[in-house]
Amino acid sequence: MINDIPPVVPAGRMCALPQPVFALPGPLHLRPWTRDDAPALVAAYEDPDIRHWNRPGHRTPAEAEERITRFRDLWQAEEAAIWAMAPSDGGPAVGLIGLADLNLRGGSGEFLYWLLPAGRGSGAMAAATSRLARWAFEDLGLHRLLITHSVHNPASCAIATKAGFPLEGTMRGALLHTDGWHDEHLHARLRTDG
DSSP states (O other): OGGGSOOSSOTTTTTTSOOOOEEOSSSEEEEOOOGGGHHHHHHHHHOHHHHHHSOOOOOSHHHHHHHHHHHHHHHHTTSOEEEEEEETTSOOOOEEEEEEEEETTTTEEEEEEEEOGGGTTSSHHHHHHHHHHHIIIIIIOOSEEEEEEETTOHHHHHHHHHTTOOEEEEEEEEEEETTEEEEEEEEEEETTOO
C-alpha cells in the first residue's frame, strides 16, 4: 500500500541540480565546500563548544578533505545537502549548515549546523536556516523540516525559533553527548507554514 503513494520529491531531482550559492544578510554566504575549507573542519573538531553539541570527528586535514569529498557524494546520492558558511568576499569557511537524513520519498530532512567563533553572534545562522528552508520547500519540494538540539543548548534553540521553527516537544534521552544522554528539543516547520 505504501508504494501506491508517489514520492514527495522524485528521485533524481536533487542530484540533477547544481548545489546553489546563497547570499545572506551581512558578510557571509553559503556555498559548497572546497578542499581549501579543510582547516575549518579541523578547527571545528578542536572547538570545545562544537565538539560538545555536534560530532565533527575530523581531526586531521586528510580526514577533513575526505569529508568534503563525502559532502559532494551525499549530494549526488540525495542523502544530504551540506553548505559552507564563508565570507562573501572570499576566504575559508567559518561554519557548516545543511540538511541531513534526507528522505525525498517522504518529503523530510533535518538541519545540522555549527559556527566557529569567528562567525558567532551576528545572527547569520538563523538567516542561513531560513534561506535553506525556503530552498528546501520551494525548489527541492520537501514537506517537513526538523531541527533537534539538546535542551541544554539555548543558542541552538534561539536559532530554531528565530528561523521560524516552533518547538513541537521534547524527546527524552534522545542523543548521547560526551557528558551523557540528553533530552532533545524538536522544532519543525512545514512547507504550508507561513
